[in-house]
Amino acid sequence: MILVMIISLGLAMLVSAGVAVYSRNLVVAVIASGIIGLFASVIYLILSAPDVAMAEAAIGSGLTTVIFLLALKRIGVEEDNDG
Amino acid sequence: MVKRLAAVIALGLLALIILPLITDIGPLDELGIAANKYVDMAVKELGVQNVVTAVLVTYRGLDTIGEVAVLFIATTGIGFVLRKKNSRGWKPRKREQSEILHVSGRFLLPIIVIFSIYVFTHGHLSPGGGFQGGVILASSILLLFLSNSLFEVNHDIMRALETIPGFVYVLMGFLGMVLSAGFLDSRLLPLGKTGMLFSAGTIPIIYSLIGLKVGAELSAILDSLGGES
């Protein structure tokens, strides 16, 4: 049961990592990188580490996404045309 | 195309070197020697229920001072790189402010601040601690930025909230060297009864200082980044 949960969460993390690296729109890429932190926080809770789960949920999927989006707003670019 | 192939080959060779690390690590059966001693002595010596807190603040306290220093240097660097000539805070919106955000921001702000104070003062009793509480405090300042377009951070209070806790933290370390067993020893103040809020020596005080300092630094980072382009 635990093995099935960790495998499905891991697959979801890998899929959103693929979306984050290969997408053209930069806002979609940043939000996908925040979703990785969310799934990682659930895996940390399954592996019995509640302090790390709290810190990763607040920092990895909250503040990192907001700081990326603020920097993107300041730059003003939304598309990645170089590939 | 050639660059991508070369990158894949280099990563493949790196994976080949790291492969024994995956296959030789079996699942652990029992704790190692250091973890054995920490888990055994955390309640008897220090009176702390959360073993991760005991490891972070007392047994490996120098690493925590180093981390606080790294966060301070990063915040100073960001504030220096992104300084503005005529600082006006966040740019006021051209659109009308959303009424839901305005009202609910004003309602939720004290709840979030009280929750963050709860998290970093109960670090030795339940999961949590200074870093988690500091990040929650910074997210309350973010809510203020998002819901109120005329909000400006008071830089004097931010500076005081960032420098005074750091100074008192190092001072407590030196007091530990004079009055107790060594640098950053937490048995400076009386240990009390395990499980009460005011117990475990200086650990709740140190975590509160760390929580305030980290919250102020992350709010300063958000304030530096959110300006006009």
Next chain:
Amino acid sequence: MTIAIIIGFVLFFFGLFAVLTRKNLIKMIIGFSIMNNGVHLIMVAIGYIEGNTAPILDKHHIRREAVQMVVDPIPSALVLTAIVIGLAVTSLMLAYAVMLYRKRKSLSIDDYEDLKC
């Protein structure tokens, strides 16, 4: 837990591949953040013991034989430090990206060739 270690390694190598082959500055910073996530997952997964619980000793029956019922607390402490430092380094990189765009109006590293001989 071996499957979590394998997922961590795949994430780490995928992040490293993104840093090596992408040309956009923001994509390189996203790849660095994915590498951080992978390494933290590996470290927490190494300290896991099958069937044990979190290292918080607040009930008496856990306190009496804590050494056999609790997961390793040292990797948790190390990963907590590493997460905060990862956030600090990522935000510093983003500040540099904002300043570089202000100087030359381009986010592609093909235009920044000053250090090449």
